[in-house]
Amino acid sequence: MSNRTILHVDMNAFFAAVEQAANPVLKGKPIAVGGGIGKATVVAACSYEAKALGVKNGMSAWEAKKLCPTLQVVIGDMSKYIYISKEMVEIFNDYTDLVEVFSIDEAFLDVTLTHERFGGRIKLAVDIKKRIFDRFKLTCTVGIGPNKLLAKLAGELRKPDGLIVLEHEDVPKVFGSIPVRELCGVGAKLEEYLGEMGVKTCGDLGRYPAWKLVKRFGPALGEHLHNMGQGKDNSPVMPCYREPDAKSMGHGYTLPRNTKNWDEIKSYLLQLCEQTGRRLRRHGYRGKVLSVYIRFGDFGGFSRQKDIVDFIDDGYEIYERALKILDEMDWTGKSVRFIGVSLSSLIKDIDQVSLIEKEETNKKVLKAMDEINDKFGEATVTRASLLKTELHEKVGMVSPRVYKKQVSF
Amino acid sequence: MSTSNIDKPIQVGAAFKGGIIVPKWFIWEGRRYDIKQVNLAWQKAEGAVLIHYFSVSDDLNSYEISFDPKGMTWRLNKTDA
Numbered sequence: 027m028s029n030r031t032i033l034h035v036d037m038n039a040f041f042a043a044v045e046q047a048a049n050p051v052l053k054g055k056p057i058a059v060g061g062g063i064g065k066a067t068v069v070a071a072c073s074y075e076a077k078a079l080g081v082k083n084g085m086s087a088w089e090a091k092k093l094c095p096t097l098q099v100v101i102g103d104m105s106k107y108i109y110i111s112k113e114m115v116e117i118f119n120d121y122t123d124l125v126e127v128f129s130i131d132e133a134f135l136d137v138t139l140t141h142e143r144f145g146g147r148i149k150l151a152v153d154i155k156k157r158i159f160d161r162f163k164l165t166c167t168v169g170i171g172p173n174k175l176l177a178k179l180a181g182e183l184r185k186p187d188g189l190i191v192l193e194h195e196d197v198p199k200v201f202g203s204i205p206v207r208e209l210c211g212v213g214a215k216l217e218e219y220l221g222e223m224g225v226k227t228c229g230d231l232g233r234y235p236a237w238k239l240v241k242r243f244g245p246a247l248g249e250h251l252h253n254m255g256q257g258k259d260n261s262p263v264m265p266c267y268r269e270p271d272a273k274s275m276g277h278g279y280t281l282p283r284n285t286k287n288w289d290e291i292k293s294y295l296l297q298l299c300e301q302t303g304r305r306l307r308r309h310g311y312r313g314k315v316l317s318v319y320i321r322f323g324d325f326g327g328f329s330r331q332k333d334i335v336d337f338i339d340d341g342y343e344i345y346e347r348a349l350k351i352l353d354e355m356d357w358t359g360k361s362v363r364f365i366g367v368s369l370s371s372l373i374k375d376i377d378q379v380s381l382i383e384k385e386e387t388n389k390k391v392l393k394a395m396d397e398i399n400d401k402f403g404e405a406t407v408t409r410a411s412l413l414k415t416e417l418h419e420k421v422g423m424v425s426p427r428v429y430k431k432q433v434s435f
Numbered sequence: 436m437s438t439s440n441i442d443k444p445i446q447v448g449a450a451f452k453g454g455i456i457v458p459k460w461f462i463w464e465g466r467r468y469d470i471k472q473v474n475l476a477w478q479k480a481e482g483a484v485l486i487h488y489f490s491v492s493d494d495l496n497s498y499e500i501s502f503d504p505k506g507m508t509w510r511l512n513k514t515d516a
Contacts, residue, residue, distance in 0.1 A: 048490035105479035403482035
């Protein structure tokens, strides 16, 4: 794995930049992209102009507007972002077939064997930036390094519209000042634990004794952290055709407004379960460990996981089991803000014939529904109880994990 | 800026260049709008049909229009003024 040339391409403020490209009136202005325009709307992405005024991703639109009264909140349209993302992957594939879609707006390219054909790694990176800008009027930052860790870190050093190379020999000089949180995979909790150990920068991590990291975090994570601190990363760029099977599938939704109405909560839950079932069937999976997540208006939460023994892919069956899990929840007087459901412990392409006629009939009904919805659009045929429930499909936000499966064609 | 959802059929004049659709003007409620700029084009599957979407502007406003190749129809989806 030595002497590799890896590129990390990261679109700058992607959702917001796409909306500004679509509507030039928004260019140069502070904008936030959310799932709606109500107070409960969460800022999924904001423009650099908004970030400069203190707006952060994950804030409520209400908080963001307080910080920046001129902020324009735009309802997101995932179909735009997914389309552009797919087109960018087509561009990347012109340079290498080793393209790993890391998220909707980031990708790794292994150009070790191909970059010389394109005039070298810098020229290749400049070409990619130019093609993306010419086609979509969007900027990106490209980090170049001998592995994915350093390529991604390089990209973090200059945004927006940057192009940075980070070699192994740069590590001692550069790592000293970079907070450990900038390393891919180090979240807030891990940063806190490392901080308690006196590890605040990547340089601190590199100097910290490996055996102490292993003692604190276990052999796998401990070794991994030690390697990261040295700038080492042997993980390959994983194109979609080499990806392992999915480990779980699910959906979550932040409600347009907090609610205590149990019927309303049940109908959102049913919709999410139906979506999960549909996606499972589309990809040929069934699962048997059901997880349900609820977040309350006071930001407390409830989550439970249950092994339901049978492998299922029927949205209504998932819903009935999820309701049983929710019976255990203590939510007296609390309003619900977010509902999530997922199925894990998946098996693939197993179609067991049931001896129970009702189950076989149900399978045929589901198959017919799926075929109609495939041909005429989502929810052409749906359960009657869902006719009044809208998850606002046009504006729903898709997590990077979900997106990776959508773009794996 | 305010967004208005319209979702109405329109007449469109378009050029087809190198496999790309370039809308040039549209007529909505009896008035012709000359498209000065196609800002963004994307596609989205609605069932088995691939709908072509365009964000376009004239001198004043931005519009989102879409083309359904199966029904051979155009729609004005929304305006941003």
